[in-house]
Amino acid sequence: xxxxxxxxxxxxxxxxxxxxxxxxxxxxxxxxxxxxxxxxxxxxxxxxxxxxxxxxxxxxxxxxxxxxxxxxxxxxxxxxxxxxxxxxxxxxxxxxxxxxxxxxxxxxxxxxxxxxxxxxxxxxxxxxxxxxxxxxxxxxxxxxxxxxxxxxxxxxxxxxxxxxxxxxxxxxxxxxxxxxxxxxxxxxxxxxxxxxxxxxxxxxxxxxxxxxxxxxxxxxxxxxxxxxxxxxxxxxxxxxxxxxxxxxxxx
Ligand code: SAH
Numbered sequence: 542x543x544x545x546x547x548x549x550x551x552x553x554x555x556x557x558x559x560x561x562x563x564x565x566x567x568x569x570x571x572x573x574x575x576x577x578x579x580x581x582x583x584x585x586x587x588x589x590x591x592x593x594x595x596x597x598x599x600x601x602x603x604x605x606x607x608x609x610x611x612x613x614x615x616x617x618x619x620x621x622x623x624x625x626x627x628x629x630x631x632x633x634x635x636x637x638x639x640x641x642x643x644x645x646x647x648x649x650x651x652x653x654x655x656x657x658x659x660x661x662x663x664x665x666x667x668x669x670x671x672x673x674x675x676x677x678x679x680x681x682x683x684x685x686x687x688x689x690x691x692x693x694x695x696x697x698x699x700x701x702x703x704x705x706x707x708x709x710x711x712x713x714x715x716x717x718x719x720x721x722x723x724x725x726x727x728x729x730x731x732x733x734x735x736x737x738x739x740x741x742x743x744x745x746x747x748x749x750x751x752x753x754x755x756x757x758x759x760x761x762x763x764x765x766x767x768x769x770x771x772x773x774x775x776x777x778x779x780x781x782x783x784x785x786x787x788x789x790x791x792x
Contacts, residue, residue, distance in 0.1 A: 543606050543616040543637060545630050547623040547649015548572070551734035553580040555655065560647045567617035569609040571602055576621035576759065578734065594618075603636045610642050622651040626675065627703055653701045655732040656761050659739065660768070664699045668773035669766045672698035678705035678712055694719035699765040706730075706760040709748040716764060717744045725768035730760040741768075 544563045549555035556564075564570065565584045572582065574593035582591065594602055602618075609616045624630040624646060637644050653675060657664055664673045674693050677684075684690075694700065694716050705712060706728060713726070726747040730738040742750045744764070751760075776782045783789040 543610070543618055543642060543644040545618045545620060545624050545634070545644060545646045547625075547628075547647060547651070548577045548581045548619045548621055549650040550622055550652040550655035550732050551578045551737075552655075553578055553583065555650045555733060556581055557647060557649065560649060563615075563647060564617045564619065566615060568614035569605065569616045570619060571597075571605055571616065572619035573621050577619055581619065599632060599636070602633060603640075606633075606637065606642060607640060610640075620649070622653075622655075623649045626651050626653070627677070652732055652761055653703075653763075656701070656727075656729045656763060659729060659732050659737065660727055660763070662767055664701075664763075664765075664767055666767050666772035667775055669769075669771070670697070670699045672696060674698050674700045675703065676700065677703045678708045680704065680708075690715045691718055697765070699767050700763070702762040702764070706751065706762060707757055709751055709762065712762065713744045713748050720744060720764065724764060724766060726762060726764050727768055728754075728756060728760050728762050730754075730756045732761070 546560040546563060548560065564582065566586065567589060568586070569590050570582060570585060571592045571594050574595040585591070592605055606616050618633065620628045620630060634644060665671050674696070676688065676690065676693055678690060690712065697720055702712065722745050723743045726742050726744060728740045728747060728751050738754055738756060740747070740750050740754050740756065777784065779789070781789045781791070
């Protein structure tokens with residue numbers, strides 16, 4: 542059995558109880574060494590074999606899984622955040638299907654949710670934005686033609702940009718064509734790690750500030766007026782509003 546585990550954003554206490562139990566019982570662990578906090582592996586079983594997938598290709602990862610399966614060993618495949626977001630676990634699951642190897646997926650706290658937490662912000666403010674776009678800039682992985690950053694930006698929704706902090710100049714130039722130039726932006730480097738950094742700015746100055754802070758990777762860029770202080774109160778907790786669980790009062 543192979544267990545794909547979302548290891549969370551960094552803080553080892555942000556691993557799920559289930560994910561931790563499976564890691565601690567695994568015979569073989571394959572983890573994304575470039576991003577997963579090694580402390581997540583602090584309590585692994587004595588004798589557990591640990592592989593760092595940062596130096597392995599897909600075939601090598603599958604080979605380790607296949608070999609373990611043949612020996613009846615339990616494999617924990619540990620991804621950063623949640624594997625469903627830029628985790629490249631689909632291609633692994635498809636190979637396992639072909640090989641007839643059973644697997645499960647244990648979700649994790651994605652870095653975009655940890656980022657909201659450390660910023661102490663809500664992405665979906667009434668009257669501001671009720672939509673969250675998770676995307677990236679085009680790098681070696683091309684963007685599908687209908688997902689160009691400028692087209693996505695036209696909604697002025699809350700936007701979270703992964704894998705692209707090295708391209709902030711170009712990113713803010715594109716975003717300025719769709720958002721107000723003074724739209725607030727935050728860049729969060731290594732959210733929930735001990736060396737976490739947060740840089741605030743707007744679409745005119747964020748690139749410079751982030752460069753000054755020396756941030757080049759492992760950061761998320763979040764854009765939108767959800768970072769500001771103007772919004773409408775929710776209907777959910779409005780005292781005049783009746784919900785399924787609570788009757789509203791008059792006036
Ligand atoms: N599956 C992961 C994302 C993997 S892609 C998740 O759910 O978070 C790797 C990118 O995620 C990085 O380039 C960076 O943009 C972002 N990232 C991962 N961990 C992060 C963290 N702790 N803080 C800020 N950004 C992070």
